[in-house]
Amino acid sequence: MRRALVTPPTIPAGSLATGPQPELPAPGGLLLRPWQDIDAGVFLGAYRDPAISRWHTRQPESEDEVREWFAGYRRSWQTETGVSWAVTRDGEVLGRMALNSVDLDDGVGGIAYWVLPAARGAGVAPRALTALASWAFGAGFHRLHLNHSTHNEASCRVATKAGFRLEGTKRSDAVHADGRHDMHLHARLRTDPV
Ligand SMILES: CC(C)(COP(=O)(O)OP(=O)(O)OC[C@H]1O[C@@H](n2cnc3c(N)ncnc32)[C@H](O)[C@@H]1OP(=O)(O)O)[C@@H](O)C(=O)NCCC(=O)NCCS
Structure with a gap:
């Protein structure tokens, strides 16, 4: 149930998913598009990569579970609780x-990628993240945040390149297979200079 607010919502409910989930072009021939069931194999295979896992x-x-996730992504779009894109080229x-953890009232959301x-090392993630941020700020979001382990230097580079400033270190904030990790918190505001 939505909470009763004494302040107006940053993004009024119902104003985000007024149509289908958008496709977002990005430089270098990238296109962010909704996941399709035919992507299930490549999506499942991604989690066999040691870094992603x-x-x-x-x-x-x-693959059946992946297709359930994709159905969940479609529901998330319709309920305005999250948006997930496949980053594609050709x-x-x-x-x-x-974009997860969407709070329309506060106009904030969290990023994962x-x-x-x-495809690594060619700037795919920062360009796709910049495209996502442009869309989200245009849709009314005020703040986007992302977390990564302090040991994940590649993710730190992506965040910085896409204008997500480092705001601090959340000590022992997440559990990974090898134990607890300190996490960097990065964020970008709609009002930040690009
Ligand atoms: C983090 C990740 C999304 C970066 O995506 P990307 O499209 O390669 O991003 P970039 O091309 O901007 O490279 C980012 C950094 O990765 C490192 N890198 C460069 N080439 C690389 C390669 N071939 N393989 C792995 N990392 C590489 C570099 O440190 C680079 O920073 P730099 O450009 O300042 O040198 C990708 O490495 C990844 O998916 N990692 C595993 C999952 C993960 O960490 N997700 C984020 C969780 S918070």
């Missing part, structure tokens, strides 16, 4: 970019 502790176990899936090993 290391940093993303929630993992699907089968029809090929290169990665994932997602991965890029397949063969």
Whole structure:
């Protein structure tokens, strides 16, 4: 149930998902588009990559489960609670970019991403993240945040390149397979200079 507020919502409920989930173009021929059931194999395979599996502790176990996740993504769009995109180029899936933990009242959301090993090191994640941020700020979001382990230097670079400033270190904030990790908190505001 939505809470009763004495302040107006930053994004009025119902104003985000007025139509289908948008496709977002990004430089370098990238296109962020909704996940399709035919992506289930590549999505499942991504979690066999040691780096993705290391940093993303929630993992699907089968293509059927992946398709359930995709159905969940479609519901999240319709209920305005989250948005997940396949990052593609020329029809090929290169990665994932997602907006989670959406709070329309405060106009905030959290970012998650991965890029397949063969596509890394070419700026795919920062360009896709910048496209997501542009869309979200245009849709009325005020603040986007992301967390990564202090040991995940590649993710720190992505955040910084996309204008997500480091705000601090959350001590012992997340559990990974090798134990608890300190987490960097990054965020970008709609009002930040680009
Ligand atoms: C973090 C990640 C999304 C970066 O995506 P990307 O599209 O490769 O991003 P970039 O090309 O901007 O590279 C970012 C950094 O990765 C490192 N890098 C460069 N080439 C690389 C390669 N071939 N393989 C792995 N990392 C590489 C560099 O430190 C680079 O920073 P730099 O450009 O300042 O040198 C990707 O490495 C990934 O999916 N990692 C595993 C999952 C993960 O960490 N998700 C984020 C959880 S918070």
